[in-house]
Amino acid sequence: MLRQVLLAASRSDRVERVVSTSPLTRDVVSRYVAGDVAAVVADLTREGLLVTVDHLGEEVGDRAQAEGAVREYLALLALLPEGADVSVKLTALGLRLSEQLALDNAATICERAAERGITLTLDAEEHDTIGGLHSVHATLLKEHASVGVVVQSYLPGALERCARLAEAEGARVRLCKGAYTAPGALTAPADIDRAYVRCLKVLMAGSGYPMVATHDPRLVEIASALAVLHGRDHSGFEFQMLYGVRPAEQERLARLGAQMRVYVPYGADWYPYLMRRLAERPRNLTFFLRSLAGR
Numbered sequence: 001m002l003r004q005v006l007l008a009a010s011r012s013d014r015v016e017r018v019v020s021t022s023p024l025t026r027d028v029v030s031r032y033v034a035g036d037v038a039a040v041v042a043d044l045t046r047e048g049l050l051v052t053v054d055h056l057g058e059e060v061g062d063r064a065q066a067e068g069a070v071r072e073y074l075a076l077l078a079l080l081p082e083g084a085d086v087s088v089k090l091t092a093l094g095l096r097l098s099e100q101l102a103l104d105n106a107a108t109i110c111e112r113a114a115e116r117g118i119t120l121t122l123d124a125e126e127h128d129t130i131g132g133l134h135s136v137h138a139t140l141l142k143e144h145a146s147v148g149v150v151v152q153s154y155l156p157g158a159l160e161r162c163a164r165l166a167e168a169e170g171a172r173v174r175l176c177k178g179a180y181t182a183p184g185a186l187t188a189p190a191d192i193d194r195a196y197v198r199c200l201k202v203l204m205a206g207s208g209y210p211m212v213a214t215h216d217p218r219l220v221e222i223a224s225a226l227a228v229l230h231g232r233d234h235s236g237f238e239f240q241m242l243y244g245v246r247p248a249e250q251e252r253l254a255r256l257g258a259q260m261r262v263y264v265p266y267g268a269d270w271y272p273y274l275m276r277r278l279a280e281r282p283r284n285l286t287f288f289l290r291s292l293a294g295r
């Protein structure tokens with residue numbers, strides 16, 4: 001229930017105005033959003049962590065805004081080390097205006113990224129964008145074999161999607177539970193977890209490169225066990241977690257030799273991202289409300 005309210009608030013301009021104008025929000029934002037992205041990336045890299053960087057922004061209203069997002073990513077690529085990844089939301093590149101526009105914009109970023117030894121992963125957003133996401137991904141793959149895509153385990157059809165994606169050698173697939181609401185999607189945590197494990201089994205058994213995006217300790221253990229079962233060493237898959245969430249666990253996994261990639265968001269358009277993070281964990285909301293009340 002609380003989750004639904006927060007996700008609805010993530011789409012409300014009125015709530016956004018109230019939340020973003022509070023100076024106390026800054027503390028909560030800085031926990032999840034990088035202020036100086038170059039410095040954060042340098043720190044994480046020094047600690048042996050990999051990064052995927054997201055320039056925050058969703059849902060552009062016109063072509064000029066979509067082109068602005070492309071320029072931002074091109075500038076970002078110049079700051080990142082080889083082996084980094086960028087996470088991209090196709091709605092920020094104009095998906096809701098035209099699929100071709102989003103495809104062209106994503107291809108521009110892919111080309112520049114490839115020149116610098118950086119990969120690109122397409123985030124999964126609201127349920128009505130998932131068809132467009134996979135269509136753009138399939139087209140991009142023809143020219144850029146390393147383009148990754150996110151599958152949300154709460155969606156109906158996630159397992160079939162994983163099975164299809166896992167067929168291609170080296171296909172980069174990031175598996176997450178799903179951060180939005182969607183008609184027909186699983187809602188009970190235990191059901192979402194079971195669906196996650198089913199998808200994970202298919203990805204680990206397949207020919208692709210699974211990217212295990214979760215902070216859930218049980219799923220991290222299951223992924224590690226499945227990797228061993230399928231003869232994958234540390235180079236055959238990676239863990240991914242969000243900047244600011246379970247940082248000690250991120251470092252622990254990296255020390256054990258796992259490839260641990262941190263999803264680092266930055267930029268001014270942090271509001272919907274922050275609200276989704278609060279929806280994931282009610283305890284964070286209490287902390288946040290206390291900050292807003294100035295206590």
Ligand code: FDA
Nearest residue numbers: 123124150176177178179213214215216240241242263277
């Ligand atoms: P779960 O929510 O059950 O959390 C497990 C434990 O992790 C909690 O008990 C708590 O300890 C900790 N935790 C989780 N969230 C926390 C938070 N916000 N603050 C503090 N502690 C927290 N979703 C999507 O729909 N499309 C996408 O493209 C992506 N991309 C993506 C990339 C990466 C790298 C990650 C890690 C996640 C995503 N997600 C996403 C978000 C994902 O769908 C999901 O909402 C969150 O990861 C939370 O789910 P968990 O699997 O972590 O489990």
